[in-house]
Amino acid sequence: MIAPDLQERLRAVRHLVVFTGAGMSAESGIPTFRDRAKGLWAKVDPAEVATPHAFKKNPQFVWDWHVHLADAVSRARPNEGHAAVARLQEFVPRVTVITQNIDNLHQAAGSRTVIELHGNLMRLKAFVDVDELFSGDASPVICRICNGYAIDDELDPYAGPEDLAAIELHAGSVPHCPACGALLRPDVVWFGEPLDPGMLDDAFLAAETCDALICIGTSLEVEPAATLPWRALNRGALVIEVNPVSTQLSQSASASLSGGAAATLPLLLQSVWGSVAR
Ligand SMILES: [Zn+2]
Structure with missing residues (x-):
């Protein structure tokens, strides 16, 4: 799956960063803000409703839309990929998960350190x-x-x-x-809102001080989070990409594994640490 020398380096890693995007949760059936909603909300453009301006204008409408999204998210379960990420904690002394997902599935699978760049749909904060x-x-x-x-x-x-x-x-x-x-609102980053600066600093620091970073299911189109793999590469860290489609990172990564998170990550664990995710 990956070259023997890379396997050797991965086994020696002390701090591993796992950076995940929407593709991580694809096999869990999670809809994203950018997905077309079904039924009642099909005609509503997320970019029009998931914004501070829309909430100010019509809090109830924006609240109802998030309830609809949360309904699907709350039924989703972690997939084999989430389970494999959580199992990395058994093999590597320190694992930091940095995610662009708002679905809480890394925590549900057992990952202990999770930086949620885009917040968490199930948590509330003041508007x-x-x-x-x-x-x-x-x-x-x-x-x-x-x-x-x-x-x-x-x-x-x-x-x-x-x-x-x-x-x-x-x-x-x-x-x-x-x-x-x-008024309370979901603790997620809406369109037109900046990421939490403290959280972003934590993510940058982790990427710049880790020995290896695994980048999973993110199209790397949203700045500034998209710079994370390069921050790791520039400091000499090993960078492994897992994605069914190639991205701007694919050519630069130490290894690029073509496939979905749920199928590929258990195989990666098996080939490096001789273990299969439960
Ligand atoms: Zn308050």
């Missing part, structure tokens, strides 16, 4: 109207429960993070933060 935030005279108050910017500073002294965690994305009215009263 912050960035336009209003930067035009206001008063300095904003950060709600200690939801980490959103509070509408007023009369926080409920009895509300805690567990109160927020108990509120889920499900059909019904858009909920409010129990502490600051702000």
Whole structure:
């Protein structure tokens, strides 16, 4: 599957980064923002509805659309590829998963360190109207429960993070933060929103200090996350690509494995560590 000298190098790796995109979850049947929805929502363009502007205009409509997406995501199960990524923790001292997916499937499969560049559909946070935030005279108050910017500073002294965690994305009215009263929204990166700078720094640092990076099922078209494999390559790390189609990385990678995540990753583990993912 890969050359013996690369296998040898992989077995000696101390810190491995696994960078995953939509292709990772393809065999789990996960729809993405860019997929065409079915039925009721088929005519809605995700790029029109998964935006801060759309939420400000019609929070309920945007909430309902995410409930529809979450319905499919919550039925999905980790595939053999997710299981193989989690099993890497048995062979490599330190594994950092960096994902562009919002489906929680790496954690469900057992991966312990997961940097979710695009957030998590099942988690909520306060909606912050960035336009209003930067035009206001008063300095904003950060709600200690939801980490959103509070509408007023009369926080409920009895509300805690567990109160927020108990509120889920499900059909019904858009909920409010129990502490600051702000409208809640899914904790995902919408179109037109920047990635969390702290999280991106963590991802860059991991890519720049790892010994090897496996890049799985990402088309590498979305900057700045797409630079991760090159940050690893430039520091001399081994970079293995797993993708059914070739990308701009394929020629530069140490090895490029053509195939889907669920079929290819268990084979990679078997050939390098002599193990089959359960
Ligand atoms: Zn709050």
